[in-house]
Amino acid sequence: xxxxxxxxxxxxxxxxxxxxxxxxxxxxxxxxxxxxxxxxxxxxxxxxxxxxxxxxxxxxxxxxxxxxxxxxxxxxxxxxxxxxxxxxxxxxxxxxxxxxxxxxxxxxxxxxxxxxxxxxxxxxxxxxxxxxxxxxxxxxxxxxxxxxxxxxxxxxxxxxxxxxxxxxxxxxxxxxxxxxxxxxxxxxxxxxxxxxxxxxxxxxxxxxxxxxxxxxxxxxxxxxxxxxxxxxxxxxxxxxxxxxxx
Ligand SMILES: C[S@@+](CC[C@H](N)C(=O)[O-])C[C@H]1O[C@@H](n2cnc3c(N)ncnc32)[C@H](O)[C@@H]1O
Numbered sequence: 001x002x003x004x005x006x007x008x009x010x011x012x013x014x015x016x017x018x019x020x021x022x023x024x025x026x027x028x029x030x031x032x033x034x035x036x037x038x039x040x041x042x043x044x045x046x047x048x049x050x051x052x053x054x055x056x057x058x059x060x061x062x063x064x065x066x067x068x069x070x071x072x073x074x075x076x077x078x079x080x081x082x083x084x085x086x087x088x089x090x091x092x093x094x095x096x097x098x099x100x101x102x103x104x105x106x107x108x109x110x111x112x113x114x115x116x117x118x119x120x121x122x123x124x125x126x127x128x129x130x131x132x133x134x135x136x137x138x139x140x141x142x143x144x145x146x147x148x149x150x151x152x153x154x155x156x157x158x159x160x161x162x163x164x165x166x167x168x169x170x171x172x173x174x175x176x177x178x179x180x181x182x183x184x185x186x187x188x189x190x191x192x193x194x195x196x197x198x199x200x201x202x203x204x205x206x207x208x209x210x211x212x213x214x215x216x217x218x219x220x221x222x223x224x225x226x227x228x229x230x231x232x233x234x235x236x237x238x239x240x241x242x243x244x245x246x
Contacts, residue, residue, distance in 0.1 A: 001109050002076045006096050008089040008115015012038040012198035016116050024113065028083045030075035032068060034094075036087025036221060038198055045083075050075065065095065069102055076108060087221075089117040093143055093166055117141075119164050122196030122223045126203050127233035136161035136229045144168030144175050144224065151178035158182035162227035169220045176211035179226065184208060189230035194222040205230060 005024050010016035017025075025031065025044050033042060035055030045051060052075070054068045075082045090096030090112065103110050119141040120130055130139040139162035146153055157163055158179050168175055172192075180186045186209040194202040206216050208226060218224075 002080055002082065003109045003111055004072060004076055004082045004084060004103055005111050005113055006084050006090045006100055007086070007113040008091075008094075008117070009033070009037045009041045009085050009087055010116040011088055011118040011121050011196050012036075012040065014038070014040045014044055016121065016197060017041060017044070018113060018115065021113050021115065024081070024083055025085070028081045029079040031083045031085055032072060032075070033085040034087055037085050040198070041085075050079075065098075069099065072099070072103065073106070073108070086115070087118070089115045092117045092119060092141070118196060118221075118223055119166060122193050123164065123191065123225045123229075125197055126191065126193045126201075127236045128191055128193075128225055128230055129232060130162050130164060130225075130229065132229050132232060135232070136227055138162070139164055139227075141166065144171050146171075151181050154178040154182055158184055162225065162229050165224040165226070168224040169218050169222050172211050172216065172218065172224060173214045175224075176208045176226075180208055180212055184226070186212070188226060189228065190224065190226045191230045191233065192216065192218045192222045192224050194219055196223060203233070205233065 007021045022044055026046055028046060028049060030050045031045050032052045032054050052071060056064045072082060072084060086094045086096060100110050123130060138160060140157050140160040141164045142157050144165045145167035188208050190206050190208055190211055192204045204216060204218060210216055
């Protein structure tokens with residue numbers, strides 16, 4: 001029976017794929033991939049595989065989501081296995097669970113292969129650990145892409161020591177204004193990491209106040225992380241420089 005694999009492609013660096021993901025990618029005849037799957041990861045697909053780009057743009061999500069589901073079925077009728085490849089982990093803001101449920105309801109065999117989520121790996125590899133003893137005892141991963149509304153929707157997260165926000169680029173100033181209004185220190189450090197773990201990575205370190213004032217230029221995709229753990233990046237770099245100079 002055909003198996004449809006819902007696979008996490010990790011944040012971009014092909015070395016961050018799981019062994020299982022790399023093996024399945026190399027042997028599967030049809031791959032449907034999202035906008036956030038890096039070219040470096042896609043290059044690991046079987047040379048003869050059908051590659052279907054199914055990335056969505058703002059406003060066309062629902063129509064395209066429907067097409068993706070039917071395309072997966074079409075591929076599954078023609079191949080012994082199909083890979084549905086999503087950036088990071090398919091169950092973290094990836095609609096992986098929705099696709100899983102839809103396919104299972106229609107009788108397909110589905111297997112999930114988790115991926116390394118950008119939410120944790122991208123800050124960590126930039127020298128910003130989500131937790132650090134004595135600095136942050138916990139973190140929350142939240143979408144910045146919420147429906148329009150007041151700052152109240154941030155109330156449950158404003159006091160979390162490390163706040164990791166995905167899809168925050170477009171609404172970054174508003175998010176920072178809300179967090180300050182809800183009592184977060186305006187001088188708290190914030191980092192944006194664009195295209196994390198790829199050769200295109202760029203790290204911006206700033207403060208909540210500067211983000212709130214609209215003074216920080218950032219491009220998609222980026223992870224936003226607010227909290228005192230952001231200071232660790234400078235401390236690590238300083239320690240490495242001191243060691244090199246000694
Ligand atoms: C629709 S969500 C998908 C998250 C994904 N499932 C995961 O676990 O990483 C897309 C958001 O993830 C973040 N993202 C994904 N890959 C990234 C990367 N390589 N660098 C920075 N941000 C990334 C960005 O915030 C982007 O807007």
